Every structure is written in structure tokens, then in C-alpha cells.
Amino acid sequence: MTTPRKPPIMDDPDAPPSEEELRAAEALRVALEDPALAHDDAEFARALALAHAPRELAPDEHQALLERALAPAGPRKRGGIVVRVAFGAAATAVSLAAAFTLLVRAPELGEPVALTRPHSTQSLFREPFSPQGGTSARIDRIATARASDLRDNQFARWGVR
Structure with a gap:
């Protein structure tokens, strides 16, 4: 459930919060307590918190990330040699002509x-410079x-x- 954002109306910053603001604040508080709830502002706050103080990875999660990053690539397809030779020959011809x-x-x-x-x-x-x-x-x-x-x-x- 994504809460639509509305621009704040700043008539009086010291005025008591409206019912709508209280509902939005409560929805944010609940979303911050339960990470399973989708809420744009809560996701942004979580991202800021993790950027400032990242959480520790579990050893098995860390190992899985390492294995995936260091895994050998799949078999390479050998089809680009002709294209590289053709472009190399064309580039050489153009360079020699120039x-x-x-x-x-x-x-x-x-x-x-x-x-x-x-x-x-x-x-x-032609015109004089403006002073600023x-x-x-x-x-x-x-x-x-x-x-x-x-x-x-x-x-x-x-x-x-």
C-alpha cells in the first residue's frame, strides 16, 4: 500500500497538526515498525538509515554473494571475430586515406x-556589460x-x- 504524497501547506508552522497529518504520521510510524509494509517515506527512511549505518551480513548470505560474484562466466560465444577484423580493416583503410x-x-x-x-x-x-x-x-x-x-x-x- 503506497501512500500518495501531497505537498505540505505551510500556512502556520506552529499550528497543531491536522487530522490528515496525524493519520499520515501514524501510517509512517506503523510502516517503520513493520518492514513488510510498503510505504514510500518508510522505505526512504530505511534506505537513509542503512546508508548511514549498514547492517552486518549473515555469514551464509555473505558467502552466497561472494560465490555469485566470483562464479565463472558461462561459455563464451565465438562469433565476433569476423566483425572485429572487418571493423579493424575498415578503420585502418580510413586512417591510411586520411x-x-x-x-x-x-x-x-x-x-x-x-x-x-x-x-x-x-x-x-557591442552592448555594454550589465552591472550584475x-x-x-x-x-x-x-x-x-x-x-x-x-x-x-x-x-x-x-x-x-
């Missing part, structure tokens, strides 16, 4: 590459601009412009 493309398109050694230079963030902000708040949005805007500059510089070094 390396070849970079070698062919890379700028010659000693050739100057035009990189984006560090610059002011003034152009990112907005700091995260400003930092996000700066980080996005710097990430774009870094990406442009990496592509320029690779000769991908």
Missing part, C-alpha cells in the same frame, strides 16, 4: 602559413571565438584553407 590526404595537401616545409593572430575581444561585445550577471554568457562567447580561431589555425597548418 594520412595520405594530409601528406598530399600539407604545405611545403618552410612555406609561411597565415595564422589568426591573438586579438581583442572588444568586437565580440551575464558573466557566464560573456565567457562562453569568448571561448567560442577562441575555439574558432584555434580551429582555423589548425586547418591553416594542415593546408586545408
Whole structure:
């Protein structure tokens, strides 16, 4: 039996408890005394209590847990070798193609590459800063601009412009 939760109404915290509150408190007390009764708040209280001070396990229960955890796994099915080889071959082919493309398109050694230079963030902000708040949005805007500059510089070094 699960008791539905209702949000408490806090008109006067010093007011005497209502009949509904007294019934709910009695149901919780009974559920806490008898662990076989299902009650959301009692289950939560039990979980908190066990998290704070876990109970001792009986030796036979402990041994059963250990045996189940350390038991050998069942027979393994041998069917994934072909899939692993196929994916390995595909990944190798893609890697070789990417390396070849970079070698062919890379700028010659000693050739100057035009990189984006560090610059002011003034152009990112047209409106004045508010006296409070907005700091995260400003930092996000700066980080996005710097990430774009870094990406442009990496592509320029690779000769991908």
C-alpha cells in the first residue's frame, strides 16, 4: 500500500497538526515498525538509515554473494571475430586515406602559413556589460571565438584553407 504524497501547506508552522497529518504520521510510524509494509517515506527512511549505518551480513548470505560474484562466466560465444577484423580493416583503410590526404595537401616545409593572430575581444561585445550577471554568457562567447580561431589555425597548418 503506497501512500500518495501531497505537498505540505505551510500556512502556520506552529499550528497543531491536522487530522490528515496525524493519520499520515501514524501510517509512517506503523510502516517503520513493520518492514513488510510498503510505504514510500518508510522505505526512504530505511534506505537513509542503512546508508548511514549498514547492517552486518549473515555469514551464509555473505558467502552466497561472494560465490555469485566470483562464479565463472558461462561459455563464451565465438562469433565476433569476423566483425572485429572487418571493423579493424575498415578503420585502418580510413586512417591510411586520411594520412595520405594530409601528406598530399600539407604545405611545403618552410612555406609561411597565415595564422589568426591573438586579438581583442572588444568586437565580440557591442552592448555594454550589465552591472550584475551575464558573466557566464560573456565567457562562453569568448571561448567560442577562441575555439574558432584555434580551429582555423589548425586547418591553416594542415593546408586545408
